[in-house]
Amino acid sequence: MSSVTSVFQMQGVTKVYRTGGVEVWALRGVDAELHAGEFVVMLGPSGSGKSTLLNIMGGLDRASAGRVTFQGEDLTQGSDRALTLYRRNHVGFVFQFYNLIPSLTARENVALVTEIAPRPMNPADALALVGLSDRQDHFPAQLSGGEQQRVAIARAVAKQPEVLLCDEPTGALDSATGIKVLEALTGINETLGTTTAIITHNAGIRAIAHRVFQFVDGRIAEVTRNEERVPPSQVVW
Numbered sequence: 556m557s558s559v560t561s562v563f564q565m566q567g568v569t570k571v572y573r574t575g576g577v578e579v580w581a582l583r584g585v586d587a588e589l590h591a592g593e594f595v596v597m598l599g600p601s602g603s604g605k606s607t608l609l610n611i612m613g614g615l616d617r618a619s620a621g622r623v624t625f626q627g628e629d630l631t632q633g634s635d636r637a638l639t640l641y642r643r644n645h646v647g648f649v650f651q652f653y654n655l656i657p658s659l660t661a662r663e664n665v666a667l668v669t670e671i672a673p674r675p676m677n678p679a680d681a682l683a684l685v686g687l688s689d690r691q692d693h694f695p696a697q698l699s700g701g702e703q704q705r706v707a708i709a710r711a712v713a714k715q716p717e718v719l720l721c722d723e724p725t726g727a728l729d730s731a732t733g734i735k736v737l738e739a740l741t742g743i744n745e746t747l748g749t750t751t752a753i754i755t756h757n758a759g760i761r762a763i764a765h766r767v768f769q770f771v772d773g774r775i776a777e778v779t780r781n782e783e784r785v786p787p788s789q790v791v792w
């Protein structure tokens with residue numbers, strides 16, 4: 556078996572939200588590992604804890620108990636400042652809604668991030684990676700939903716993060732458009748080796764992953780490996 560480098564290690568990750576007198580156990584002890592360069596799909600019913608885990612991995616939220624390390628650095632013990640630097644320097648996020656600035660072109664939206672990144676890619680190169688070289692000077696309103704999402708992906712990868720965390724990146728898109736977005740993500744994973752995790756409600760998307768994490772009730776109930784991956788164009792939606 557080939558050796559793998561671990562990017563994330565999670566042990567006993569627990570998250571309890573306390574609102575008023577109510578406790579919600581979003582995560583009930585997650586043990587998992589993500590390997591360098593792998594593409595993981597996270598599936599599971601609504602409320603099973605997928606977004607909570609992704610947000611903790613991305614340094615947007617903190618675990619209540621348990622341990623999460625990124626390249627050996629303990630995210631659960633870090634200061635707020637350390638988490639901010641971690642997010643800025645190492646993590647790209649993609650969400651269901653694109654959050655582009657309407658008054659800026661595609662290239663300017665990407666450039667906003669590259670201006671503050673330590674080792675940025677040229678915005679034009681990032682847009683080329685997602686197949687939008689000919690749309691650089693378009694404003695968001697002049698782009699389709701899938702094209703806007705690809706600009707958001709270009710923005711997320713332009714700072715050359717080690718990890719790309721995507722929460723329902725195709726959730727607002729029809730199947731043909733969603734496939735193009737998935738092609739952009741798998742292409743980046745292959746070209747740049749960016750470790751990628753995607754949350755989806757669409758079980759068909761599991762086929763594009765190296766590994767699939769199945770969430771049930773705040774736990775990862777099953778991890779499966781695809782011996783053969785299917786390209787996004789062949790996903791049954």
Ligand SMILES: Nc1ncnc2c1ncn2[C@@H]1O[C@H](COP(=O)(O)OP(=O)(O)OP(=O)(O)O)[C@@H](O)[C@H]1O
Pocket residue numbers: 572573574579580581599600601602603604605606607608770
């Ligand atoms: N900020 C919060 N405050 C209180 N409860 C929360 C908060 N965020 C999430 N929860 C609760 O934690 C549980 C897990 O939520 P989470 O969003 O992680 O699930 P999910 O699997 O991503 O669901 P979905 O597929 O619907 O996005 C849910 O019961 C949710 O209501």
